[in-house]
Amino acid sequence: AFLGEPGAKRKEAIALLQKMYRHWPFFRALLSNMDMVLAKSDLSLAARYADLVPDGKLRKKVFAMIEAEWHRTHEALGRITGAELRLANNRALARSIEHRFPYIDPLHHLQVELISRYRAGSQEEKVKRGIHISINGIAAGLRNTG
Secondary structure, eight states, X not given: OOTXXXXXXXXXXXXXXXXXXXXXXXXXXXXXXXXXXXXXXXXXXXXXXXXXOSOHHHHHHHHHHHHHHHHHHHHHHHHHHSOOSTTTTOHHHHHHHHHHHHHHHHHHHHHHHHHHHHHTTOOOHHHXXXXXXXXHHHHHHHTSOO
C-alpha cells in the first residue's frame, strides 16, 4: 500500500525509496536482487505453468493477480532506481541471462508437459525422473537453487 498512496503521499513515498536506494547499501542490494529476478522472469512461460491449473476461473484470477503484481513491481523498481531497462547497471549479467534463455526455455516446456502427464496419472519412473532433471536443469541455467 506504500506506493499505492494517492498524489502527494505517493510522491513522498517514492522520494523516500529513491533516497534509501542512493544511500543505504542494504536496500540497494535488495533492489539489485529484485532486478535480477525480474530479468530472469518470463510471464509467457509462467502462463504455460498456469495452464496446468484445471480450474479455468481460478487460473485466470490468480494469474491476473501475478501479472498485475509483476507489472507494478517492474514499474516501481524503475521509478525508484531510475532504470527502466532491467539490469541496466549490470549489462554483463543481463547478456549472460539472455544467452541462457534459448537453452532453458525448452526445459520449461518439457517440464510443463511432464507435470501434465504426471497429474494425468502417469506413474512412469521416466516422467518423475524427467521432472526432477528439468528442475535441476532450470535451476542450473538460471543459476539459482532448485
